């Protein structure tokens with residue numbers, strides 16, 4: 523049985539690389555990614571599971587990293603927006619569809635859209651896309667363009 | 680950030696989980712069983728709970744089961760709402776899971792967490808109440824399997840240190856005609872003003888409800904009037920609304936009167952569906 527008390531070294535696989543990190547059991551994955559690994563793509567917004575700005579993929583499924591303990595992520599594959607590489611079809615689609623304004627929500631949306639593509643390799647029905655996208659908020663209201671980007675992402679892949 | 684430290688345990692067996700709980704409690708650590716973590720993390724961050732230890736159940740094989748045999752569907756307590764939904768094995772439960780929080784959170788929130796947590800709606804209980812589900816628990820006496828209703832009266836009533844291992848749903852209920860409607864105050868993703876789930880089984884309409892009263896319920900008296908063939912549809916609905924087991928809930932999301940009005944409207948639509956065929 524794993525038992526962690528106080529600062530402990532854990533191994534986290536992030537974007538295909540294994541990292542040894544000293545964390546407290548109550549440290550949130552979002553904070554560890556940003557403060558220890560410098561992966562500041564995942565953004566703190568509400569830190570309450572509501573806005574989706576902190577979304578990353580865990581084993582191919584989206585999770586809000588503000589609601590995950592870093593110690594829980596051991597043994598799982600984590601993917602942050604940095605792991606997309608900068609020129610992934612989903613990123614190209616967002617640029618071409620002008621699917622952002624201030625960009626604060628964009629990493630979260632990119633990860634949800636990338637997760638959608640992983641789990642539904644062909645464009646699913648409209649209600650499925652809507653269901654996935656409803657997990658994230660965009661205060662600049664780029665929703666229409668984001669929907670367009672999703673369609674373009676499927677054409678590109 | 681969570682502004683305090685706690686101990687994190689991840690047992691591999693049910694026995695280890697229970698032993699860890701007892702041990703930590705003896706040490707005065709105020710342990711919590713932990714599954715998806717959404718509720719514990721949010722409440723700890725906000726300072727409304729202060730666990731000295733969390734015991735993560737996600738590594739325990741029996742808690743991860745999702746299987747169907749000739750008799751029942753078995754759902755481990757740490758199955759996420761999304762896993763339950765994607766399995767498509769119990770469509771009514773899938774509908775309930777699909778309306779709790781948002782899709783990304785459904786990939787973390789677990790069936791056990793929804794049932795055993797403190798958020799009062801516990802919407803996954805509705806299909807289980809309707810389907811005559813049973814549950815397997817692990818505690819001081821080891822494993823025990825009991826009817827869901829014997830440990831759930833709007834909230835889970837478990838012995839000290841006991842935890843939910845699995846939920847079992849009889850096959851008969853899985854594909855029965857069903858109905859699920861969730862009314863929120865405004866946004867689609869929100870806690871329910873009123874959620875009604877119904878199942879048509881053995882020519883009898885079963886109905887359970889969340890959001891309307893302080894705790895979710897299924898009421899035999901209410902079902903009796905809803906199924907009374909000698910009454911008109913309007914009379915059945917009127918009498919059913921009078922038979923709430925607790926006062927209607929009254930808060931900023933909706934007054935008691937408004938909740939009752941919404942419930943009445945949902946029942947009218949439900950009976951209409953029943954009249955036109957099996958839901």
Ligand code: FES
Pocket residue numbers: 565566567568569570571572573574575576577586587588589
């Ligand atoms: S910061 Fe995680 S959901 Fe808002």
Ligand code: FES
Pocket residue numbers: 621622623624625626627628659660661662663664
């Ligand atoms: S682009 Fe500004 S919040 Fe979405």
